[in-house]
Amino acid sequence: MTPETILIIMIAIITLDFIIERVLSFLNSKNRKKDIPKELEGIYEEEKYRKSQRYQDELERFGQVTSTFSFVLIIVVLSTGAFGILDDWLRQYALYDPIRTLMFFGALFILSDVINIPFQIYSTFVIEEKYEFNKTSPKTFILDKIKGYLLTVFIGGILLSALIFLVMQFGSGFWIYFWVLIGAFMLFMNMFYASLILPLFNKLVPLEDGSLRQAIQEYASKVNFPLTNIFVIDGSKRSAKANAFFSGLGKKKKIVLYDTLIENHSQEELVAVLAHEAGHFKKKHIIYSMVFGILQTGFMLYILSLMINSSEVSWALGGQTTALHLNMLAFGILYSPVSTLLGIFGNLYSRKNEYEADEYAVKTYGGEPLKTALKKLTSDNLSNLLPHPWFVFVHYSHPTLLQRIRAMDAIN
Ligand SMILES: [Zn+2]
Known part of the structure; x- marks a missing residue:
């Protein structure tokens, strides 16, 4: 050529x-x-x-x-x-x-x-x-x-x-x-991202004693997820938007809750969000x-x-x-x-995982608090309620709120 x-x-x-x-x-x-x-x-x-x-x-x-x-x-x-x-x-x-x-x-x-x-x-x-x-x-x-x-x-x-x-x-x-080499590097980053990279930008502290920890305790012991692996991050340092995520493998696994999430949600909603994140872990x-x-x-x-x-x-x-x-x-x-193209497949796969994590939360904790938590997150973050299906297909790593609510309603 x-x-x-x-x-x-x-x-x-x-x-x-x-x-x-x-x-x-x-x-x-x-x-x-x-x-x-x-x-x-x-x-x-x-x-x-x-x-x-x-x-x-x-x-x-x-x-x-x-x-x-x-x-x-x-x-x-x-x-x-x-x-x-x-x-x-x-x-x-x-x-x-x-x-x-x-x-x-x-x-x-x-x-x-x-x-x-x-x-x-x-x-x-x-x-x-x-x-x-x-x-x-x-x-x-x-x-x-x-x-x-x-x-x-x-x-x-x-x-x-x-x-x-x-x-x-x-x-x-x-x-x-x-x-x-790069495979080993990706594995390493996956395990140590939250303990090596994240602390360079944010403060990461274990979930402190108090009523929230107690509320989580009950759920965490039921599904056998160690409480010591639950952390709170100061997301409020950069944005008022709230989030939560799962990171790491094996002993290095962590569920990270944003302080902005904790501030604006009830304990029941927070446990539901945590249950969703635990679902990502349990479903590998x-x-x-x-x-x-x-x-x-x-x-x-x-x-x-x-x-x-x-x-x-x-x-x-x-x-x-x-x-x-x-x-x-x-x-x-x-x-x-x-x-x-691979990104589109990746998003398809990621959305499937989100449905599974939601289902796990519904079955091990309950659908209602997760639904209210997701609705509150949508409104607090001024998210788009009605994205176009093609846009979702190409770009969304999570299903839309409507899709998630309908999927949760269908579980019984
Ligand atoms: Zn998720």
Whole structure:
């Protein structure tokens, strides 16, 4: 295939993706104006419902601006061969290929982050602020940035160096060795994320003594989930939005409740949310998701190995010679339809897991408190009550509130 053909394919992929996203987003905004089905009546007071509509409209417009901006930018960059120009420019500082690869990705990371900062500031300090969600102080925002950079440089630097080394050693056979390494890394992160990474950004404390702990105690011992693995996180440091999640494997398993969740929900509702999270653990969702993730990564690395040394792919990005980083970047674009498809399957699977966790909570604790908790979360977070089914199919990792309520009502 000629470099020109490869370039045209890349531009076609990006354009098609942009069009599909715009159509989905348009359908989603149309669907919001429909009448509310009877199961969802009364979740919002009239005034708050209008507020949620305004909030969703504003998010939609913001998404339009950011995605159009990135679309135009990447098309300009690709058609001017700017990646090749950057590669050529870095050559004067690093003749040695592996160093240039590290510098190339470092430069791209800095550039894309600098471009993104104004959008992040607007989203946090203008939109979220306006709807009273934002609790992030400028100091937290800046510290988050710095910590994020350090983590990226440290973890990204190590993984990228390992990849470069393996490609130099084994050529296109690198993928199997790198797969083993990255698989081990994913396993490690899955186990230690909540104890190593999360504390860098948030305070994580064991659920303290008191009436809530007692209420949870009874349920936790019934389903045999150790209370010592239940933690509270200071989500209120950044946002008023509430959440809860399950993380980790084996002894490292943790159920994490946001302080914002505890603040706004009754004890019964909190136990129901906890029961849902315990359902994810009992049904082994974390383990299966991780196995899928590792298999997908292996597939991706194998496809990458097919074009890792191709000169045409480098030339398509405007490169003068074959460069590992140009090929990796081009691969990222060429592979994106596959990762979109895999993402849709992943969401399908994730939604199935959510139904199962809900069912577990209904059977071991009760449906009503979980339903009221989910309704309250929807209204407090000004969530979209009526997303378009296609938008849900592609993007939602959780079923909609209506789908969850109907599924719970059907359990008996
Ligand atoms: Zn869940």
